[in-house]
Amino acid sequence: MTAPALDSEAVPAPRLHQPRRGLIAAAEVVVAVLLGLAAAWCWSRGIQEFSYPLDGRAPLVSTRYHGNWIAASIALVAVGGVLLLDAVRQTVLAVRTRDSRAPEDVAQATDELV
Numbered sequence: 001m002t003a004p005a006l007d008s009e010a011v012p013a014p015r016l017h018q019p020r021r022g023l024i025a026a027a028e029v030v031v032a033v034l035l036g037l038a039a040a041w042c043w044s045r046g047i048q049e050f051s052y053p054l055d056g057r058a059p060l061v062s063t064r065y066h067g068n069w070i071a072a073s074i075a076l077v078a079v080g081g082v083l084l085l086d087a088v089r090q091t092v093l094a095v096r097t098r099d100s101r102a103p104e105d106v107a108q109a110t111d112e113l114v
Contacts, residue, residue, distance in 0.1 A: 025090035035080035042073035
C-alpha cells in the first residue's frame with residue numbers, strides 16, 4: 001500500500017521570518033541563565049571540605065566529591081548550552097528577511113552571474 005501523493009498547492013511553504021521567534025529566544029536565554037544558577041548550586045553541593053584539627057600541627061583538610069551533584073551540574077550546563085544555541089538560531093530566524101523580489105527575478109539574476 002502506498003501513501004497518496006501530496007498536492008504541492010495544498011501544503012503551504014514554511015515561513016522562516018517569524019518575529020515571535022524573538023520572544024522564544026528571549027525565554028530560552030532566561031531559562032539558560034536559571035539553569036546556570038542551578039548548576040552552580042549543584043556544584044557547590046557536590047564538593048565538601050572537612051577540617052580535622054591536630055595537636056601541634058596544621059589541620060588535616062579533606063575534600064569529598066559527590067558524583068551525583070557534580071553530574072547534575074554538568075547536565076544542567078549542557079542543557080543550558082543547547083538552549084543558548086537554539087536561542088541564537090531563533091534570533092537569526094526572527095530577524096532574517098526574505099528577498100523582496102519575485103523568485104523568477106532571483107533565478108534570472110543568478111543566471112546572469114554565471
